[in-house]
Amino acid sequence: xxxxxxxxxxxxxxxxxxxxxxxxxxxxxxxxxxxxxxxxxxxxxxxxxxxxxxxxxxxxxxxxxxxxxxxxxxxxxxxxxxxxxxxxxxxxxxxxxxxxxxxxxxxxxxxxx
Amino acid sequence: xxxxxxxxxxxxxxxxxxxxxxxxxxxxxxxxxxxxxxxxxxxxxxxxxxxxxxxxxxxxxxxxxxxxxxxxxxxxxxxxxxxxxxxxxxxxxxxxxxxxxxxxxxxxxxxxxx
Numbered sequence: 001x002x003x004x005x006x007x008x009x010x011x012x013x014x015x016x017x018x019x020x021x022x023x024x025x026x027x028x029x030x031x032x033x034x035x036x037x038x039x040x041x042x043x044x045x046x047x048x049x050x051x052x053x054x055x056x057x058x059x060x061x062x063x064x065x066x067x068x069x070x071x072x073x074x075x076x077x078x079x080x081x082x083x084x085x086x087x088x089x090x091x092x093x094x095x096x097x098x099x100x101x102x103x104x105x106x107x108x109x110x111x112x113x
Numbered sequence: 114x115x116x117x118x119x120x121x122x123x124x125x126x127x128x129x130x131x132x133x134x135x136x137x138x139x140x141x142x143x144x145x146x147x148x149x150x151x152x153x154x155x156x157x158x159x160x161x162x163x164x165x166x167x168x169x170x171x172x173x174x175x176x177x178x179x180x181x182x183x184x185x186x187x188x189x190x191x192x193x194x195x196x197x198x199x200x201x202x203x204x205x206x207x208x209x210x211x212x213x214x215x216x217x218x219x220x221x222x223x224x225x226x227x
Contacts, residue, residue, distance in 0.1 A: 004156070031213060042117075042203050042217030043157070056214060091157070098213045104149075104156035 025094030
C-alpha cells in the first residue's frame with residue numbers, strides 16, 4: 001500500500017521567503033509527526049498531531065514555524081521568513097495511534113539560499 | 114538530562130564480517146528503544162524495537178539488538194554483513210511520558226568493503 005508521501009521532494013528558496021511543506025500520511029493513521037534532520041545529525045522532533053490537534057509542539061524552534069492538520073489527514077509545515085539555518089531535510093511520519101511504530105516519508109530537502 | 118549517544122560516527126566492515134553498533138542512553142528509567150536504518154534518498158525504516166520482556170530482540174534483515182539495563186545500552190548486531198547493509202543507522206528512544214516522540218542519536222554511517 002501507499003506509504004507516507006511528502007511533497008515537494010526538494011525545495012530551494014531565498015532567505016526571507018515563505019515555504020510550505022506537505023505530508024500525506026498513511027490512510028487511517030491518526031498520529032502524525034514532523035522531524036527536522038540537519039546534515040550529520042539525527043532527526044529532531046518538531047511537532048506531533050493526534051487527529052487535528054497539535055498534541056505536542058515543543059520542538060518547534062521559534063514562532064516562524066507553524067504546522068496544521070485541519071482535517072486530521074494531510075499536514076502542512078509552514079516556515080515564514082526563512083533563514084539559511086532552516087536548511088535541512090524535513091521528515092514526516094505517521095502511525096496508527098500514539099503507541100504504534102512510526103512510518104517515515106522520504107523527506108523534503110529544503111535549501112535556503 | 115535525557116539523551117541518546119551513538120559513539121561511533123563511521124564504521125567500516127568487510128562483507129561477511131560481524132557487526133556491532135553501539136547505543137547508550139541517559140535516563141532514570143527504561144525507555145522504549147528502537148533502531149532505524151536510512152539509505153540514501155530513502156526514509157527511515159524500523160529495524161527492531163524493545164518495549165519490555167526478553168532483552169534480546171530480533172528484527173528485520175537479520176539484525177538483532179540486546180538491551181542491557183546495567184549498561185544503559187541497546188547495541189545492534191548482525192552476524193554476517195552484506196554489501197546492501199551499507200547505510201546510516203540511528204538508535205532512538207521514547208522516554209516515559211514522551212508519547213510516541215522519538216529522540217534520535219546522531220547516527221552511525223556503515224561502510225561495507227567487498
